[in-house]
Amino acid sequence: MSPDFLPRMRAEWLGNIRADLLSGLVVALALIPEAIAFSIIAGVDPKIGLYASFSIAVITAIVGGRPGMISAATAATAVLMVTLVRDHGLQYLLAATILAGALQVAAGLLKLGSVMRFVSRSVMTGFVNALAILIFMAQLPELIGVPWLTYVMVAAGLAIIYLFPYVTTAIPSPLVCIVALTAVALTFGMDLRTVGDMGDLPDTLPVFLLPDIPLNMETLMIILPYSAAVAAVGLLESLMTAQIVDDLTDTGSDKNQECIGQGVANFCTGFIGGMAGCAMIGQSMINVKSGGRGRLSCFVAGVVLLLLVVPFDFIVSVIPMAALVAIMIMVSIGTFSWSSIKDLRTHPRSSSIVMLATVVVTIYTHNLAIGVLTGVLLSGIFFAGKIAQLFAVTSDLSEDGKTRTYHVHGQLFFASAEQFAAAFDFGEVLDKVVIDVTRAHIWDISSVAALDMAVLKFRREGAEVELQGMNEASSTIVDRLAEHDKPGAMDRLMSH
Numbered sequence: 246m247s248p249d250f251l252p253r254m255r256a257e258w259l260g261n262i263r264a265d266l267l268s269g270l271v272v273a274l275a276l277i278p279e280a281i282a283f284s285i286i287a288g289v290d291p292k293i294g295l296y297a298s299f300s301i302a303v304i305t306a307i308v309g310g311r312p313g314m315i316s317a318a319t320a321a322t323a324v325l326m327v328t329l330v331r332d333h334g335l336q337y338l339l340a341a342t343i344l345a346g347a348l349q350v351a352a353g354l355l356k357l358g359s360v361m362r363f364v365s366r367s368v369m370t371g372f373v374n375a376l377a378i379l380i381f382m383a384q385l386p387e388l389i390g391v392p393w394l395t396y397v398m399v400a401a402g403l404a405i406i407y408l409f410p411y412v413t414t415a416i417p418s419p420l421v422c423i424v425a426l427t428a429v430a431l432t433f434g435m436d437l438r439t440v441g442d443m444g445d446l447p448d449t450l451p452v453f454l455l456p457d458i459p460l461n462m463e464t465l466m467i468i469l470p471y472s473a474a475v476a477a478v479g480l481l482e483s484l485m486t487a488q489i490v491d492d493l494t495d496t497g498s499d500k501n502q503e504c505i506g507q508g509v510a511n512f513c514t515g516f517i518g519g520m521a522g523c524a525m526i527g528q529s530m531i532n533v534k535s536g537g538r539g540r541l542s543c544f545v546a547g548v549v550l551l552l553l554v555v556p557f558d559f560i561v562s563v564i565p566m567a568a569l570v571a572i573m574i575m576v577s578i579g580t581f582s583w584s585s586i587k588d589l590r591t592h593p594r595s596s597s598i599v600m601l602a603t604v605v606v607t608i609y610t611h612n613l614a615i616g617v618l619t620g621v622l623l624s625g626i627f628f629a630g631k632i633a634q635l636f637a638v639t640s641d642l643s644e645d646g647k648t649r650t651y652h653v654h655g656q657l658f659f660a661s662a663e664q665f666a667a668a669f670d671f672g673e674v675l676d677k678v679v680i681d682v683t684r685a686h687i688w689d690i691s692s693v694a695a696l697d698m699a700v701l702k703f704r705r706e707g708a709e710v711e712l713q714g715m716n717e718a719s720s721t722i723v724d725r726l727a728e729h730d731k732p733g734a735m736d737r738l739m740s741h
Contacts, residue, residue, distance in 0.1 A: 257539050260539055261542075262539075264542075268542045272531055272535070272537070274553075278572050282294075282569040284520070287323040289338065297317065297514050300519050301523075303548060304513055305524075310503030311486075312540045313494065314498075314543065315525050315528040320380045324380070324611060327611070339518065340515065344472035346515065349507050350504070352508070358484060358499075367597075367620065368617055372482075372620070373580055374582055374604050375613060377580035378604070382608075387567075405571075406422050423572075426568040440565075441563060454516065483503055484503065490529055598627075632660065633660035636654065638654070638665060649678055656688060658692050659689055665695050669699050671706055674706075677711065684714075693722060696729070
């Protein structure tokens with residue numbers, strides 16, 4: 246334990262008590278409709294999302310790496326669980342949640358939190374846009390083949406959500422939407438689908454339970470793909486949110502500890518009947534803008550959420566689904582980066598392709614992890630292509646015509662190795678060839694192999710070859726991997 250651990254914990258828990266308590270209360274009120282809506286997206290009873298939001302919020306407040314960030318059940322993870330719940334049921338979902346948590350803890354212990362720096366801005370934009378579209382698509386079953394009153398109520402809910410903040414921001418407008426639409430539906434006896442129609446709400450505190458599944462390899466093969474996707478998407482959204490909160494509060498956070506915290510939260514949540522979750526961009530923004538900065542705000546949000554729901558489940562059960570649909574449409578609209586559409590005309594074409602590919606693949610597969618991986622791979626390919634274009638080889642001949650010096654400029658790696666090999670004239674009759682890499686850097690085995698081939702081919706033609714200007718890092722990889730100075734190298738070349 247570091248010497249500053251206790252003072253830091255005291256500051257993170259007790260350094261902003263009043264504002265953290267108030268912001269936690271606001272977040273708890275806003276979490277209720279979202280937790281219910283995300284449960285419905287995943288195809289499970291509302292109590293699964295509510296238990297999860299309570300558990301994840303409380304645990305990440307204690308062991309997470311980013312004070313002031315709100316974690317709970319989210320749409321990003323809910324959309325990944327639809328197929329698993331439909332095909333195998335709730336118990337497999339709980340098992341997948343536990344395994345996802347274990348994978349996230351492993352990622353934190355392996356220090357994988359730092360890999361976020363390899364996710365480009367284009368991939369992040371594609372990620373949030375795809376998430377927004379998936380959230381909206383998840384609402385379509387509640388908007389197709391329903392009574393016309395449903396559309397009226399959804400429109401009224403959206404009007405309240407967007408217009409009420411002009412009256413006051415003291416009360417979250419989604420909460421006002423729920424109260425108003427529920428009151429209208431009850432007063433006029435409207436025949437609308439309600440939260441109670443979607444499944445059971447919690448009427449007791451969560452209890453420890455083991456998922457009722459067979460413990461064998463077949464079960465592991467069923468849940469592993471879903472767990473891996475949930476773990477990857479959950480960490481991605483959590484680390485992205487942590488970075489945003491870092492920027493808003495001008496403070497740093499431990500990304501690897503956040504991975505561990507998210508993992509511990511999901512692992513424990515699966516044992517109390519909750520679904521997996523992660524950090525919430527929208528709720529974290531609400532918390533920060535309401536003055537929440539410490540761990541207490543997230544802890545209070547989770548505890549108050551459970552205290553509000555368990556004694557008053559009979560009230561929550563009569564909330565019309567139209568109110569939750571309106572809230573989720575608001576979430577999808579707010580999540581989508583509308584400026585990215587305009588930026589398609591001004592951003593580099595490669596960046597736009599990466600963003601669009603991330604969106605298209607994610608929507609096609611309904612898997613945010615696959616979409617993000619596609620975007621990261623495309624970003625790497627485009628980056629390698631750009632760096633390869635900055636590579637060049639020039640040469641000059643000595644006055645006596647017996648020595649040619651090749652000057653290599655730029656990064657020599659797999660994408661530029663072919664251009665490097667094509668730059669040499671092996672048919673020229675020379676006594677000596679100098680390959681000057683003073684302005685170059687040798688990166689990988691492909692570039693070392695290309696260098697080997699060039700040296701050996703010149704030697705085969707009878708020329709002496711000198712490598713010149715190699716920096717320390719390039720010299721290290723060449724000394725370790727190169728073949729041209731090892732016995733039998735020429736014979737191996739002649740055998741090809």
